[in-house]
Every structure is written in C-alpha cells, then in structure tokens.
Amino acid sequence: MxxxxxxxxxxxxxxxxxxxxxxxxxxxxxxxxxxxxxxxxxxxxxxxNPSARSLAANRSFLIALLYDNPSPNYVMEIQGGVLEACDAHQFSMMVRPLDSQAPDFVATVQSLIGQQRPDGLILTPPITDHPELLAHLDQLDLPYATVSSRIQGSIGVTMDETRAAAEITSHLVRLGHRRIAHVIGHPAHGGSELRLAGYRKAMAEAGIDVRSEWVVPGAFSFASGVAAARQLMALDSPPTAIFAANDDMAAGVIWATADAGWRVPQDLSVAGFDDTPISRQVWPAVSTVRQPSRDMGRIAALQLLRRIRHGEPGELVQVPYTLQLRDSTASCKRDA
Amino acid sequence: MxxxxxxxxxxxxxxxxxxxxxxxxxxxxxxxxxxxxxxxxxxxxxxxNPSARSLAANRSFLIALLYDNPSPNYVMEIQGGVLEACDAHQFSMMVRPLDSQAPDFVATVQSLIGQQRPDGLILTPPITDHPELLAHLDQLDLPYATVSSRIQGSIGVTMDETRAAAEITSHLVRLGHRRIAHVIGHPAHGGSELRLAGYRKAMAEAGIDVRSEWVVPGAFSFASGVAAARQLMALDSPPTAIFAANDDMAAGVIWATADAGWRVPQDLSVAGFDDTPISRQVWPAVSTVRQPSRDMGRIAALQLLRRIRHGEPGELVQVPYTLQLRDSTASCKRDA
DNA sequence: CTGAAAGCGCTTACAG
DNA sequence: CTGAAAGCGCTTACAG
The missing domain is CATH 1.10.260.40 (lambda repressor-like DNA-binding domains)
Structure with missing residues (x-):
C-alpha cells in the first residue's frame, strides 16, 4: 500500500x-x-496523491499547451521547453492540437477548459493571435502566456522577428543581391507580417525598390515554397535571391530549383527562418535565423507559472536570435 | 459557480x-x-470534476506516452494518434521524453509512475525493447501497450518490418541493382534488426552475396546517413543502390551524394523507410515504406484502454505498410 | 431500479 | 510554531 x-x-x-x-x-x-x-x-x-491535492486545493496543477502548427519540429521543441518548466515546478502538462480556423474553435477550447480545468494555458502561433479567444480567456480570468504573439499586452516570450528578418535580408544585400524576393508566411500567423516588414525595411534601407512580383504569398508549408519558387523563377527577370519566411518554405524553394535544374547558390541564393532541422538536411544547407524555440517554450511556461503559483504579474521576455549562415547564400554572380 | x-x-x-x-x-x-x-x-x-473522480475511483484516467526518439515527426504522429484514442474514451494523456540509455532510466520511469500515477503506459521504440523496464512494469502490474516492439507477448501494434524491408530491397533488385548496400538503424531499436533481416532475406532470395562492406552501421540520424554514404561511396566498387533503415538516414545519403557531386538516381538509387515528411522534402524525393504511425499510436492506445477500462486482455494488432516509390530509385545504369 | 452513508487523501480556514 | 475539524466532489460498497 x-x-x-x-x-x-x-x-x-x-x-x-x-x-x-x-x-x-x-x-x-x-x-x-x-x-x-x-x-x-x-x-x-x-x-x-495529485487528485486529492487538486480536489482539496481547487487547482489542477496542470497547464495546457495549445497548438495549431504544421511544423512538428517546432511543436516538439516548444513542448520540450514547456515540459522542462513544468517538471521544475511540479506541474503537469497536457497538449492540445487544434484547428484555429474552425468556426467552433473558441467553443472547443472552452470545452477543453471545462473538462480538464488547467490552471493556465500556453498559446503558440497562430493561436496567439486569435483576438476572440484571448478576449474569452481574459473574461474567464484564466491565466495564459504566449509564444511569439503579435498582439501586445500578454505575458510570455517574444523575439524581434522584424529585426531578424531585416538582418538576413541585409546579409543578401551585402552579398551583392538587389533582386531579392520574399515568400510570405501563413496569413494567420503574426510572424508573417513581422518578417515581411523586416524584409521591406532592409530593402528600403538599401535603397532598393521592391517590385510587387517579388513578394509572393506562402503558407509556411514546404509545398507553398515549391509553388512560390516556380512562380519567381518564371519571371522575365527572376530574382537572384529568395528569402522565405520559414525553413520549410526555403526547403521547398531549394527543391524546386533543383527540380528545374538551377544551382543553389550559383544561380540563386536562398535564406530561411527558424533553424529547424530541415534547414540542415537539404542540400545545400540553408542560411537561416536561429530561433531558440525550446528556450522560448520554457520561458513562456515559467512566466505563466510565476503568475499561477505566486500571483506575480509575469512579463514578456524577449529572447535573442542568431544568424546561421550556410551554403545556400553566396555573392551574386549574375549581372549587377 | x-x-x-x-x-x-x-x-x-x-x-x-x-x-x-x-x-x-x-x-x-x-x-x-x-x-x-x-x-x-x-x-x-x-x-x-476529474480530481474528485480520480480520488474516489482510485484511478487517474491518465495514460502516459513514453518516448526516446530522435525524430520529432515520428513522435508527433504517434502522439496525435494516442490523443485521438484518449479523447474518444475521456482519458487524458501525458507525454514523457526519456533517455532510455541512462543508467537510472528504470528509476526515472518508476518515479514518474509514482508521481503522476497513470493507469497505463504507451511505449514507443526503443523503450519497447528495454527488458528491464518491461519486467518492472509486469511486476507492478501496470498495464502497457507497445508500438513496434521486437519483444513478444505485449499488447499494442506492430507492422511486418522485415517483410517491408525485403520488399523495398526486392524493388531495387528488380531495377537491375546487384550491389545494394544497407545502412543499419540505431542498435537499441528492435526495428533495426528486423529491417536488416529483411534486406538480407531479399538479397538471399535474389541470389546475391552480401559483401560485408555493404552493410554499414547507422543511428537513425541524418548525420549517420551522411557518414555511411561517404564510407560507401569511397569503396573501390561502390554500390549502385543504398537502402537506409529510415528516411532521415536516406536523406543524409542524398545530401552526401549531392555534396560529392553524384547524381541520384543516375549514379545511385536511394531508398528509405517510414515515409516521414523529410522523404518528400529532399531532392529527389525518396522511395520509402509508408508506416501508418498515427494509426499505430491510436491502435496501441485503444488496446491499452480496452484493458484498463474493461479488463479485456487486448491484442497485438498488425497494420499494413505500403511502398511509396518516388524519384530516388531508378534502373541500374552502371555496369551489370 | 434507486438511495443514504462512508470514504478517497489532501488543503483550508480557524483556533490556540 | 502547531493541530483538530471540516470539506473539496466524486465513487464504492451496501441495503432495500
């Protein structure tokens, strides 16, 4: 016994x-x-006994990680970080894949909260940017922390994505590229806007006019990267460099160029964002921005736990990024 | 209220x-x-109230998913399947990354069981093949289900990996290849042995003597695929085809060939195993064996829940595989 | 087919 | 600094 x-x-x-x-x-x-x-x-x-503790204390000692993200690598990293924080504080974690575009999305979350009764929530993109959900949570007075939210005012973790995107774009400029294209991320993700803004900012600072055909929509998926690259390669005057808003799309760009017989980086430089494993597993390896996802998961959870456990307000922590320059970017060899 | x-x-x-x-x-x-x-x-x-229910019923209504797998894609698929089954039965799921090679591995699991008190466990490779842990669980009389265990006697889900590996090897033989190499998986994973056995079986049936230098160790990681490919390409008479025991290693092989200036499939055919996203994201896309991981997670959890909820014995379900033939394999163009 | 009572193992006021 | 009592919201025997 x-x-x-x-x-x-x-x-x-x-x-x-x-x-x-x-x-x-x-x-x-x-x-x-x-x-x-x-x-x-x-x-x-x-x-x-956790059940007895929860029942008597009227708290579940549970936090829920909500995600709706096509990248398993990203989700696993965040999950690992959140788990680390939970372990350190004797909390448990439950994970919840969701479809944030579904009409009953808020109701689904509400039902989940009603059943499992988490003491708090960790929100990841694009769920971080769902105003209706955030309003609902605020009304319920259920604490939450966000990872990379575009919306101001919540606690959690963030990164200066705009500046990071500008930096990697500037790197391409320094390599002599002027016809630099951008593949935008999924429209529901706040990061897409921020990264696009960074690209535009760097181009403006370099005094380069961004032609409208250089900016093509994407969806953060490999397939959308393939499609975008094909569209860009078909231009009368194709770009000499493409900055894709994430690594999956950058991998798609590389795949499409190989499929079309173009060489990277000789014919085209390619840059990504996130530094997920795929960026190292395509050939050539992709220059990208390293986002410390695991740390971000841990930090977001830590801020949430501060609030839950000690009633502290918690804060929005900004983490640093680093450029990872690899073989997919090189000096511009085509025209000036 | x-x-x-x-x-x-x-x-x-x-x-x-x-x-x-x-x-x-x-x-x-x-x-x-x-x-x-x-x-x-x-x-x-x-x-x-779940806590009240658990306390009174002396059950947690919780199952724990234990993993120690380098592939985020695989783990996410399994996790999604387990979650599906849990949702359907009003159970919750907790996830637990572990290091099954650590000396205190069994103690760690024991501590986890003591704290969270799951009603049952889902074990994934290589944790499925840890005899000491299984013995401990049996002694505790804690129900568990396995995914792809090499060890007989537990409930859960399995796939005929040997036959699948033999089939994809035979596919290479039919394409005219005779110098076919194999990159073995991680030694702690039961699947590595089974896939190697399938390779050997198909080669024997084709009447081809397997030269010892054709069979090289790997670790299921991308990097180990790169290393294995370099070793094989350096042979006096290099293979015309390589069957890697998983997709990550196959992707590594492709990367190494591109890096060395070899063309796939003209100079070398490459096959993988698992059908994870990476197999479609490298160029050319990799011929592989599709393993229905998500279904496997769901089925394993379902068998476990049958036992936990209704005291039924549960069974070991075998799921079908399918060959996914893509552009990385082609007729042998080099010598006969 | 239905219910009254006890109890699961903790924490929460409250008292001292 | 410490403890006795009540209570959290369910299920489990048990009785009828």
Missing part, C-alpha cells in the same frame, strides 16, 4: 497539517520538525 | 448515485430517469 499523508504524520509525530506545511514550503515550521518530516517522507517514499 | 453532481441530482430529483450511474453508463437506470438526468446535465453544462 502507498503511504498517505496521515502515515507520514503519525510516524513523524506531528499533524497532517504540519506535513502539508513542509511539503508545500509554507513558513512557520521549526527546522527540526521539518527535518523529521522530510526524513519520514523519504523513508516511506511518500508522494502526495 | 460550477455545477456539481449534487446540483444535478437535486434538479433531476434523484440521488447523486443515480447521476453517477448515468454518467458512467452503468446498468440499472430507468430510461426515463436517465433522460431526465442527461437533460439537467446539459442544462447546467455539468462536467464531472
């Missing part, structure tokens, strides 16, 4: 309330008492 | 025990009573 708090109390010669105090790091326990309790805990290998 | 079972009982004019019967689909409730209760449940939007 499993030890209960009562067993610990009896063997330590104290009340269950005192054991509870020790376990929950509450003040007002004599050091000697505390040590005696902890020793019995160890001896009996006592672990509090 | 949230509705409790007592509120439902009062408004329906029955006892809480009767409400409990209806909610848990127990027998011995008059149809009319049952309908009255369900109507009040709807009206009050009543959801049982």
């Amino acid at each position: 499993r030890a209960r708090i009562e067993d610990v109390a009896r063997q330590a010669g104290v009340s269950t309330k005192t054991v509870s105090r020790v376990l929950n790091h509450e003040p007002n326990v004599r050091e000697q008492t505390r040590e005696r309790v902890l020793e019995v805990v160890r001896k009996l290998d006592y672990r509090p | 949230r509705a409790r079972i007592e509120d439902v009982a009062r408004q329906a004019g029955v006892s809480t025990k009767t409400v409990s019967r209806v909610l848990n689909h127990e027998p011995n409730v008059r149809e009319q009573t049952r309908e009255r209760v369900l109507e009040v449940v709807r009206k009050l939007d009543y959801r049982p």
Whole structure:
C-alpha cells in the first residue's frame, strides 16, 4: 500500500497539517520538525496523491499547451521547453492540437477548459493571435502566456522577428543581391507580417525598390515554397535571391530549383527562418535565423507559472536570435 | 459557480448515485430517469470534476506516452494518434521524453509512475525493447501497450518490418541493382534488426552475396546517413543502390551524394523507410515504406484502454505498410 | 431500479 | 510554531 499523508504524520509525530506545511514550503515550521518530516517522507517514499491535492486545493496543477502548427519540429521543441518548466515546478502538462480556423474553435477550447480545468494555458502561433479567444480567456480570468504573439499586452516570450528578418535580408544585400524576393508566411500567423516588414525595411534601407512580383504569398508549408519558387523563377527577370519566411518554405524553394535544374547558390541564393532541422538536411544547407524555440517554450511556461503559483504579474521576455549562415547564400554572380 | 453532481441530482430529483450511474453508463437506470438526468446535465453544462473522480475511483484516467526518439515527426504522429484514442474514451494523456540509455532510466520511469500515477503506459521504440523496464512494469502490474516492439507477448501494434524491408530491397533488385548496400538503424531499436533481416532475406532470395562492406552501421540520424554514404561511396566498387533503415538516414545519403557531386538516381538509387515528411522534402524525393504511425499510436492506445477500462486482455494488432516509390530509385545504369 | 452513508487523501480556514 | 475539524466532489460498497 502507498503511504498517505496521515502515515507520514503519525510516524513523524506531528499533524497532517504540519506535513502539508513542509511539503508545500509554507513558513512557520521549526527546522527540526521539518527535518523529521522530510526524513519520514523519504523513508516511506511518500508522494502526495495529485487528485486529492487538486480536489482539496481547487487547482489542477496542470497547464495546457495549445497548438495549431504544421511544423512538428517546432511543436516538439516548444513542448520540450514547456515540459522542462513544468517538471521544475511540479506541474503537469497536457497538449492540445487544434484547428484555429474552425468556426467552433473558441467553443472547443472552452470545452477543453471545462473538462480538464488547467490552471493556465500556453498559446503558440497562430493561436496567439486569435483576438476572440484571448478576449474569452481574459473574461474567464484564466491565466495564459504566449509564444511569439503579435498582439501586445500578454505575458510570455517574444523575439524581434522584424529585426531578424531585416538582418538576413541585409546579409543578401551585402552579398551583392538587389533582386531579392520574399515568400510570405501563413496569413494567420503574426510572424508573417513581422518578417515581411523586416524584409521591406532592409530593402528600403538599401535603397532598393521592391517590385510587387517579388513578394509572393506562402503558407509556411514546404509545398507553398515549391509553388512560390516556380512562380519567381518564371519571371522575365527572376530574382537572384529568395528569402522565405520559414525553413520549410526555403526547403521547398531549394527543391524546386533543383527540380528545374538551377544551382543553389550559383544561380540563386536562398535564406530561411527558424533553424529547424530541415534547414540542415537539404542540400545545400540553408542560411537561416536561429530561433531558440525550446528556450522560448520554457520561458513562456515559467512566466505563466510565476503568475499561477505566486500571483506575480509575469512579463514578456524577449529572447535573442542568431544568424546561421550556410551554403545556400553566396555573392551574386549574375549581372549587377 | 460550477455545477456539481449534487446540483444535478437535486434538479433531476434523484440521488447523486443515480447521476453517477448515468454518467458512467452503468446498468440499472430507468430510461426515463436517465433522460431526465442527461437533460439537467446539459442544462447546467455539468462536467464531472476529474480530481474528485480520480480520488474516489482510485484511478487517474491518465495514460502516459513514453518516448526516446530522435525524430520529432515520428513522435508527433504517434502522439496525435494516442490523443485521438484518449479523447474518444475521456482519458487524458501525458507525454514523457526519456533517455532510455541512462543508467537510472528504470528509476526515472518508476518515479514518474509514482508521481503522476497513470493507469497505463504507451511505449514507443526503443523503450519497447528495454527488458528491464518491461519486467518492472509486469511486476507492478501496470498495464502497457507497445508500438513496434521486437519483444513478444505485449499488447499494442506492430507492422511486418522485415517483410517491408525485403520488399523495398526486392524493388531495387528488380531495377537491375546487384550491389545494394544497407545502412543499419540505431542498435537499441528492435526495428533495426528486423529491417536488416529483411534486406538480407531479399538479397538471399535474389541470389546475391552480401559483401560485408555493404552493410554499414547507422543511428537513425541524418548525420549517420551522411557518414555511411561517404564510407560507401569511397569503396573501390561502390554500390549502385543504398537502402537506409529510415528516411532521415536516406536523406543524409542524398545530401552526401549531392555534396560529392553524384547524381541520384543516375549514379545511385536511394531508398528509405517510414515515409516521414523529410522523404518528400529532399531532392529527389525518396522511395520509402509508408508506416501508418498515427494509426499505430491510436491502435496501441485503444488496446491499452480496452484493458484498463474493461479488463479485456487486448491484442497485438498488425497494420499494413505500403511502398511509396518516388524519384530516388531508378534502373541500374552502371555496369551489370 | 434507486438511495443514504462512508470514504478517497489532501488543503483550508480557524483556533490556540 | 502547531493541530483538530471540516470539506473539496466524486465513487464504492451496501441495503432495500
């Protein structure tokens, strides 16, 4: 039979309330008492029953990670980070794939909250940018933290995507490229706008007029990268460099160029964003912006837990990015 | 305030025990009573408190998915399938990344079980093939289901990996290849042995002697595929085809050939295994064996839930595979 | 077919 | 600094 708090109390010669105090790091326990309790805990290998704890405390000690992201790599990284934070705070995590475009999206989340009763939520793109959901959560007074939200005012983690996008675009400019195209990300993701803005900013700073045919829509998927590249390669005066708003699309661009017999980087330079494994697994490897996704998951969860556990406000932490320059970008060899 | 079972009982004019019967689909409730209760449940939007339920029933209604797999794509697919099954049975799922090679691996799992108290476990490769862990679980009498276990006797899901590997090898033989190499998977994964056995079987049936230098160790990682390909390309008489035990390694092989200036499939045919996204995202796309991972996750969870919920024994279900032939394999153009 | 009572293992006021 | 009592919201025997 499993030890209960009562067993610990009896063997330590104290009340269950005192054991509870020790376990929950509450003040007002004599050091000697505390040590005696902890020793019995160890001896009996006592672990509090989570259900009893939740029921009595009226908290689930659970946070839910909500995602609707086509990239398994990204989701797994975030998930790993959130899990790390949860483990450190004796919380558990549940994961929830969702379709944020579905008409009953908010109702689905509501139902999930009603059933599992998480103490808080971690929101990832594009769920971070769903105003209706955020309004609903605020009204419920259910704490949440966001990862890379475009919307102001929530706690969590962010990165200066605009500046990062501008930097990698400037890198292409420095390599001598002027006809630089951009493949936009999925329209529902706030990051798409930010990265596009960074591209435009860098082009403007370089004094290059962005032709409208250089900016093509994408959807963050490999297939959309293939389609965009084909469209760009078919232009009368095709670009000498393409900056895709994520690595999956950059991989699609590379695939399409290989399929068309173009060489990267000789005929075309290609840059991505995110530094997911795919960027290293295509040939040539893609120059990209490293986003510390795992850290971002952990940090977002940490901010959420601060709020849940200690009632602190929590903050929006900005993490640094780094450029990863690889073989897919090189000096412009075609015309000036 | 949230509705409790007592509120439902009062408004329906029955006892809480009767409400409990209806909610848990127990027998011995008059149809009319049952309908009255369900109507009040709807009206009050009543959801049982999971903690109270778990505490009273002495079950967590939780299953844990244990993994130690380098492929995010694979894990996400399995996870999605398990989640589907859990949702259908009002169970929740927790995920647990582990290091199955760590010396304290069994202790870690034991601690996890002690803290979270799952009603059952889903094991994925290579955790499926850890005899010490399985023995421990059997002793604890904690139900588990396996995905692709090499070890006999557990419930869950499997695929005839040996036959699948033989089939894709035979495909290469039919294309005229005779110098066919194999890159083995990670030694801790049971699937590695099975796939190697399939390769050997097909080669034997084709009457081809497998030279020892054709069979090179790998680790299921992209990098190990690159290394293996370089080793094979350096042979005096290099193979005309390489069958890698998974897609990540096949992608690595393709990368290494491109890097060395070889053309696929003209200079070398390449085949993989799993049909993960990477197989379609490298150029040329890789011929591979489709493994229905998501279905496998769902089926394994379903067998586990049968056992947990209804005390049924559960079974080991075998799922079908399909060959996905793409552009990385072609007729042998080099010598006969 | 239905219900009253006890109990699951914790935490929460409250008292001292 | 410590404890006795009540209660969280369900299910489990048990009785009828």
